Amino acid sequence: MDINEIKKQNYYEWQRKIGRTTDIMPYEEWILLHNLGTKFVSDEIEHINGFVYDNFFLNKKIATVGGLKYITNAEKLLSEIGGIYIKDIIPDETDIILTSNAYYNNILKKGIKGQKFVGYTGYWKNLTADYPNIIIVRESEFLRKIGYDVPFSECKGEVNKEDISNYTIIDIETTGTNTKSCEIIELAAVKVVSGLIVGEYDSLIKPTSAISKKITDLTGITNEMVENAPLIEQELQNFLDFVGDDVILGHNISTFDSSIIYRYCEALKLKPFVNDMFDTLNYAHYCDIDVPDFKLSTLCKYFGIEYDAHRAKNDCIANYKCYEELKQRHSGKYKKATVKIENPIKKAQSEISVIDEFTPVTDKQICLSGDFACGSKEEITTKLEALGATVKKAVSGKTDYLIVGKNGSDSWSCGNYGSKVKKALELQSKGKDIKIIKEEDFFKCLKTLV
Numbered sequence: 549m550d551i552n553e554i555k556k557q558n559y560y561e562w563q564r565k566i567g568r569t570t571d572i573m574p575y576e577e578w579i580l581l582h583n584l585g586t587k588f589v590s591d592e593i594e595h596i597n598g599f600v601y602d603n604f605f606l607n608k609k610i611a612t613v614g615g616l617k618y619i620t621n622a623e624k625l626l627s628e629i630g631g632i633y634i635k636d637i638i639p640d641e642t643d644i645i646l647t648s649n650a651y652y653n654n655i656l657k658k659g660i661k662g663q664k665f666v667g668y669t670g671y672w673k674n675l676t677a678d679y680p681n682i683i684i685v686r687e688s689e690f691l692r693k694i695g696y697d698v699p700f701s702e703c704k705g706e707v708n709k710e711d712i713s714n715y716t717i718i719d720i721e722t723t724g725t726n727t728k729s730c731e732i733i734e735l736a737a738v739k740v741v742s743g744l745i746v747g748e749y750d751s752l753i754k755p756t757s758a759i760s761k762k763i764t765d766l767t768g769i770t771n772e773m774v775e776n777a778p779l780i781e782q783e784l785q786n787f788l789d790f791v792g793d794d795v796i797l798g799h800n801i802s803t804f805d806s807s808i809i810y811r812y813c814e815a816l817k818l819k820p821f822v823n824d825m826f827d828t829l830n831y832a833h834y835c836d837i838d839v840p841d842f843k844l845s846t847l848c849k850y851f852g853i854e855y856d857a858h859r860a861k862n863d864c865i866a867n868y869k870c871y872e873e874l875k876q877r878h879s880g881k882y883k884k885a886t887v888k889i890e891n892p893i894k895k896a897q898s899e900i901s902v903i904d905e906f907t908p909v910t911d912k913q914i915c916l917s918g919d920f921a922c923g924s925k926e927e928i929t930t931k932l933e934a935l936g937a938t939v940k941k942a943v944s945g946k947t948d949y950l951i952v953g954k955n956g957s958d959s960w961s962c963g964n965y966g967s968k969v970k971k972a973l974e975l976q977s978k979g980k981d982i983k984i985i986k987e988e989d990f991f992k993c994l995k996t997l998v
Contacts, residue, residue: 604693606630606642615901616687621648629694639679652686680934711875712826713743716794720805721767721865723755727807731755733769735787736860739748739794745868747789750861752777768859781816786811788818788917797826799844800866828871835877838886840977844870910936915943917968918953920987943971947982 556575563572607970610631612622612629623633636640647655721734732753739747752769754777764770798805813821827945832842834938839846848855848866851873856862867973929939943950950972972982 568589582790588959603630605644606761607632609634609641610644610646611635611637612646613655614639614648614958615650616646618687618691639682641681642679643686644683646685646687646690648678649686649688652684655684656675699957711878712795714741715797715826716740716791717797717864717867717871718791718801718805718809718868719798719860719861721763721769722808723757723759723763725780725804728811729803731757732808733759733763733767733774734860735783736864737787737790738861739790740797740865740868743866743872744807747790748864749787750781751787753780753783754778755780780812782818784812788813788821794823795826796823797828797871799863799866800824800827800829801868802827802830828867828874830877831871832874833882835874835883836879837874837877837883841885845875874952887952911938912936912948913940913944913946914949914951915937915940915947915968915972916951916953920953922954922987943968943975943982945975945980947972947975947980949990950982950984951990952984954984 559575560572605626606629609632610622610626611634612619616622626633631644637645645655647891680734693963717738717740719736720732722730722732733751733755735751737749737755738745739749752774754774759769759771759774796806804932806821806825809821828844829842832847833841837850839850844863844867845855847853847870851870853866853873855866855870909932913933916928916939921926932939940947948967952969969984972984975982975983
């Protein structure tokens, strides 16, 4: 049975259940206003006769997670195909985890929330590594497998987790970051066979709206550069032909690049883009490397790879080199980013900026953190403002100096540090010129305050 027909039946059934028998808005009008687009397998709609499915789910213990989009009553549906519904996941006794399409990638990246596991709290970070026999199935693929006519656009390719040697790296540049509305301004792909590059594709795309200065600054792509470029409807098929049925590889493609290409394929009524994919952002978490984050630029820096960021083909080639390095360090154990920040009082002795000579504070924005030996924050604020400084309560990108009190704070214990220092360090890492200075070093330069 077609999904849209089932949604339509559900709509009229719902109208009857709430007692409305006349003046019912036609489904076609209602869907435009409310976008039903969700649950369709319900108690009221029986399976069609001759329902076809293989025995893959027969007698399998199956749990559901992640807020299924289409299935209303999983227990009923699973019983009809011979599966065994289980409410909680006991890893050694679970055969299949059925999850929504959106949550599927979260499982690979973050694990599953602990309350679904008997006797476990927090996140089960290494689910696939610790329990390789558990099969994770996305909802749309499950429904197609048991006979429902789910659109291919709902069935994105599975995310590969094993090392691969044959693949095509893809990358796109866009007019923004909203996957539902941004436009593609560059398409690129690099084909790899047996670990070696054998082909390249690259094309600028002319969007329907102007490219903003922010995107031009980020990518280097100007409106003049795309003026004579093909439109997406003229070029996308060439890109798809180059990629073919290959496994696609990329950095964050499972949530960004692939979603946008799926959207365009559907809008242009092209063959659905359902290639299996390999996301190196997720894969890097399972490699034995110590990095502050898992951005492609960070990985390139870690491996000493030259990287001209935010042009699609350059990203593809850098991604290829990073993946070949990551393969050699794959451990199968999930790792977090290794941001190591010492207590600010200790860090100030070595890494935190120190003023070596008098620096005027007129027109400077200053923030105070911790408790001070030379007076209260109110007293220090009054004196700094008398010298022309502006004292703010919070750290921002406009902050010039964050002064760390000599006496610290009661909340700084066991290697912890103040939230203001953490914020300043984060802004420093993004290129902001914020100086984090110990009280005694700062006030040596301002004798009138000591």
